[in-house]
Amino acid sequence: MVGQGRSAISRMAIKSLLFSAAILGTFLLAGCAGLGLADMSREPASLAAPKDKDFPNPGSATLRNGSFPSIEALRAMRTGMDKDQVRELLGSPHFSEGVIGVREWNYVFHFRTDKGPGDVTCQYMVRFDGSVRVNGMYWRSPDCALLVEPPPVESPPARAAIAPQKLTLGTDGLFGAEGSSLNDMRPEGRLKVEHLAADIKRNFRRLYYVVVTGYTDRLGSDSYKIELSLARADAVSQLLAQYGIDAKIIRIAGLGGRQPLVQCPGAVQTTALLTCLEPNRRVEVEVVGEE
Structure with missing residues (x-):
């Protein structure tokens, strides 16, 4: 009788475990359909240049203080890069971007300039296409883009030698x-x-x-x-x-x-x-x- 009781308990435990696994699988499938995981509920990134409102509030950054990027690294950014290549150049994104299906990474960068005592703070966005390749890099402020790629300084045209x-x-x-x-x-x-x-x-x-x-x-x-x-x-x-x-x-x-x-x-x-x-x-x- 004792052995039969133990067998019944074992069978009930196995059934309970299988039932729990089924429930967990259903939950995960529902999440991947956009019902449970915040990462998958994001709208696909637009190929159009983002507007000011599309950039996240810098106060919501998980890396509160941002970072001082390498100018050379920013200049090396190219469309077609994968996320590992972007991470190698810029580091991980500074906001809670999620993991699965993310089409956008955002950063808060600081630059030291000779125009004043303080640093200049800029927001930078990287967008990815359906193949998880970079299809656009954007600055929230055009002035920030000039810090990385300043316009060429045009020398005044030389006065032409007049005819003898x-x-x-x-x-x-x-x-x-x-x-x-x-x-x-x-x-x-x-x-x-x-x-x-x-x-x-x-x-x-x-x-x-x-x-x-x-x-x-x-x-x-x-x-x-x-x-x-x-x-x-x-x-x-x-x-x-x-x-x-x-x-x-x-x-x-x-x-x-x-x-x-x-x-x-x-x-x-x-x-x-x-x-x-x-x-x-x-x-x-x-x-x-x-x-």
Whole structure:
């Protein structure tokens, strides 16, 4: 009788255990259908950018003090990442997000800036798609996004170098017929060079170079013409330096009778021929710089 009683008790215990398991299974199935687990009752995350009201109240964060994130980690965030990859970069979410079927993680981040004594607090949201892959990352405040990805600082456009400016001085008005050195320059010639230097300094914010080139007419030997044109260019360059043009950027050249501006007939040196050839006897000053 004792043995039969024990067998009956054992059978009742097994039935009770099976019944309890059935009830628990029914409860779990009902929870997965959205009736019991808060995690599964959440609406699927919208693919649209969240509005301000979609962000949770920061006071409800389980990690009350938030965290100071790595800027590099935030910049490394990409769509398509899984939750383990997000957790590795940012850590676990700061709110009670749940475990099963969660489509959204939220964070409270603090940033130190040089704009004031206090830290800047920002809210950051990561949303996942149906494959539990990141499909969007959002800041509650646009200013917070600028802390991570500041806009590029645009340098002011450089002033373009203007086209070379070429000015011509007639050597007859500078030196007379035979003069070539600075001591030979006429007072009115010095005044012309002084005015030229003042114009250059007024019109150019920065000078790249100044080239002074002397020319003669076609009369005389080639060696004489080269020597004369070079000496006159040197005299003008010396005077430009005296009037404030940096001597280090001045270059001189003497081209003699090359590149004539006018052609005059005749081989005999007459007054008429010298007058005709006068435009060829010149000093050209070419200036390149920034306005």
